[in-house]
Amino acid sequence: MATTTESVPRPPGAEPAQTRTRRRGNPWRRPWALEGFTWLYILWSILPIAIAILFSFNKGASQATWQGFSTKWYVGNQVTSVLHNPSLHQAVIQTLILGGLTTLICVPIGVGFAIGIDRWRTRTATGLNLVMIFSFVIPELLLAVALFLLVTQALTFINLGTPAEVAGLVVWNLSWPAIIVRARLVSIGPSYEEAAADLGASRLGAIRRVLIPLLMPAIFASAVLVFASTVDDFVIVEQLSSTGNTQPMSVLIYSNVHGGLSGPALNALATILLAFSLAAAVLGFIAYRWLTRGERTESTAEALTSIAGI
Amino acid sequence: MFRKNTDNRRNRWLWIGLAAPGAIWLLVLFVAPFYVMLSVAGGGINEFFQTVVPVWNPLHWSSWNFSAVWHDIVGAGAYIGPPALRTLLYTVIATVISLAVAYPVAYFVSRYAGQRKTLFLVLLIAPFWVSYMMRMLAWIDLLQQGGFFNSALSFFGLPGNTDWLGGKSVTVILGLVYGYIPYLILVLYAFLDRIDQRLLEAARDLGLSKWRTFWSVTIPLSKPAIVAGCFITALPMIGDYFTNQLLSGAPGTTMIGNAIEGQLDSPGQTGQGAVLALMLLVVLLIPMVYYVASTARASREAG
Numbered sequence: 001m002a003t004t005t006e007s008v009p010r011p012p013g014a015e016p017a018q019t020r021t022r023r024r025g026n027p028w029r030r031p032w033a034l035e036g037f038t039w040l041y042i043l044w045s046i047l048p049i050a051i052a053i054l055f056s057f058n059k060g061a062s063q064a065t066w067q068g069f070s071t072k073w074y075v076g077n078q079v080t081s082v083l084h085n086p087s088l089h090q091a092v093i094q095t096l097i098l099g100g101l102t103t104l105i106c107v108p109i110g111v112g113f114a115i116g117i118d119r120w121r122t123r124t125a126t127g128l129n130l131v132m133i134f135s136f137v138i139p140e141l142l143l144a145v146a147l148f149l150l151v152t153q154a155l156t157f158i159n160l161g162t163p164a165e166v167a168g169l170v171v172w173n174l175s176w177p178a179i180i181v182r183a184r185l186v187s188i189g190p191s192y193e194e195a196a197a198d199l200g201a202s203r204l205g206a207i208r209r210v211l212i213p214l215l216m217p218a219i220f221a222s223a224v225l226v227f228a229s230t231v232d233d234f235v236i237v238e239q240l241s242s243t244g245n246t247q248p249m250s251v252l253i254y255s256n257v258h259g260g261l262s263g264p265a266l267n268a269l270a271t272i273l274l275a276f277s278l279a280a281a282v283l284g285f286i287a288y289r290w291l292t293r294g295e296r297t298e299s300t301a302e303a304l305t306s307i308a309g310i
Numbered sequence: 311m312f313r314k315n316t317d318n319r320r321n322r323w324l325w326i327g328l329a330a331p332g333a334i335w336l337l338v339l340f341v342a343p344f345y346v347m348l349s350v351a352g353g354g355i356n357e358f359f360q361t362v363v364p365v366w367n368p369l370h371w372s373s374w375n376f377s378a379v380w381h382d383i384v385g386a387g388a389y390i391g392p393p394a395l396r397t398l399l400y401t402v403i404a405t406v407i408s409l410a411v412a413y414p415v416a417y418f419v420s421r422y423a424g425q426r427k428t429l430f431l432v433l434l435i436a437p438f439w440v441s442y443m444m445r446m447l448a449w450i451d452l453l454q455q456g457g458f459f460n461s462a463l464s465f466f467g468l469p470g471n472t473d474w475l476g477g478k479s480v481t482v483i484l485g486l487v488y489g490y491i492p493y494l495i496l497v498l499y500a501f502l503d504r505i506d507q508r509l510l511e512a513a514r515d516l517g518l519s520k521w522r523t524f525w526s527v528t529i530p531l532s533k534p535a536i537v538a539g540c541f542i543t544a545l546p547m548i549g550d551y552f553t554n555q556l557l558s559g560a561p562g563t564t565m566i567g568n569a570i571e572g573q574l575d576s577p578g579q580t581g582q583g584a585v586l587a588l589m590l591l592v593v594l595l596i597p598m599v600y601y602v603a604s605t606a607r608a609s610r611e612a613g
Contacts, residue, residue: 034418042433052448063451109331116329139549145587146343171339232441253443270444277439
């Protein structure tokens with residue numbers, strides 16, 4: 001009897017009770033295949049970087065065989081270490097200059113833009129906001145080419161090199177503070193400011209003493225993002241740099257990978273670059289947690305995603 | 311409502327003043343550059359110095375550069391057509407691979423990571439903070455002849471002397487995936503994390519199997535994130551001109567970005583570089599407008 005029931009084709013969903021309960025038994029059981037896949041992805045994404053960092057401490061000049069630990073590519077080697085090679089340490093300095101200047105200019109004007117556009121609800125404001133969002137999605141190369149043509153054909157008083165690089169990096173990164181601060185403005189709502197106004201504060205006073213402190217986490221998160229993305233930037237600075245002196249680390253690495261200053265010194269430079277953005281990220285995360293300490297709703301995961309700009 | 315309006319009018323100059331620096335920066339350094347690009351594209355050339363002569367009056371723009379580029383794309387000796395096609399091909403393949411890898415990862419972390427969500431997030435965000443150059447440099451180290459990848463291949467008895475960096479499309483596509491996948495994962499994660507778990511529970515309670523729930527509830531719900539994530543991954547890939555230079559450098563793997571950069575830098579060709587960039591912009595305007603419109607809609611629904 002049992003064999004006959006077995007052979008009869010069944011409509012889906014009418015399987016014997018036992019398989020059903022086993023398959024649907026525990027919906028919260030751990031999905032091993034998915035977890036394994038995730039770990040494989042993480043390994044694939046992080047292991048190559050870890051190896052590259054490791055080889056920046058290699059004693060020999062190889063990037064494939066480990067010859068013992070040394071810091072000669074950072075400080076020791078008189079010719080090609082980051083400390084002693086003029087073009088390498090100039091690149092480190094230029095990267096920090098660009099990161100600092102861009103963050104200092106970009107964040108204040110971006111925050112002002114976000115507040116102004118949010119309150120000045122006119123068609124012009126909507127249009128300007130659209131322009132800002134387009135600057136966020138446009139491929140960087142197109143903007144870089146347009147900026148290059150602008151400073152070489154029209155606004156020739158902006159020299160190629162640091163001035164042009166900063167001008168371009170500011171406009172490319174303006175959308176970070178504008179978008180993040182605007183989102184925070186929406187979630188805060190107008191009630192705090194109205195309360196301050198009812199209690200006698202002027203508009204400007206309410207912004208300075210009520211709104212800005214409330215926006216501080218968003219401002220800080222965007223500052224971290226602007227700094228990290230400037231330090232990391234390649235396309236705009238490559239198009240707008242002029243001489244070797246104005247080439248930051250990313251451009252130097254790019255132009256030296258095939259020939260030139262190759263070997264672990266480049267890995268050392270890249271590791272320093274990594275240390276900068278990582279320091280910004282860790283500092284940003286700690287400060288962000290501290291600034292939002294009163295808001296119990298904000299979980300660690302949410303803080304992490306805010307700092308990463310999502 | 312009335313109060314708010316008068317209030318806004320009274321403070322109008324304050325809002326304008328706050329927005330002005332950013333607005334001016336955007337107009338001068340984002341909008342104006344594209345007008346210059348048009349003027350260069352429609353402009354002429356100084357025959358003697360082989361330099362660009364931009365024409366600022368739109369009525370005097372010539373189509374000379376445009377027709378020259380058109381011949382480079384489709385004409386007999388066309389040398390821009392192949393990189394353009396290749397760009398499309400690389401971008402599509404790399405985006406599909408990225409999505410196939412990113413979705414399961416984002417899905418796992420958003421739904422099943424539980425207590426370890428923070429750990430997973432740190433690991434997923436980590437590449438985001440590592441410079442693009444370093445991540446490419448890491449693969450150059452691994453893929454070089456005598457590098458770890460070839461050694462691993464020969465360890466498993468496979469031919470371990472392939473020149474992976476000598477102009478292989480596979481390497482470039484891998485580089486594109488590796489370079490841009492973190493963005494896709496984060497976009498997908500942020501969205502999947504916000505899906506109402508009760509919808510999935512309801513689907514299960516109503517008798518749907520795990521897979522049916524996934525296919526007919528989770529996937530349709532996450533469609534906006536898939537579309538947005540693919541755009542945010544594909545747009546920079548299309549404008550990429552350095553990944554292929556780093557990982558191959560061969561003419562057989564050049565992309566449209568290389569063509570634009572090459573023309574811009576060669577004397578007498580700057581105008582044609584501008585035309586090419588404008589053409590790319592026009593093509594990309596469709597996905598860009600779609601993306602902007604969909605995010606605007608999403609924020610309207612949220613706010």
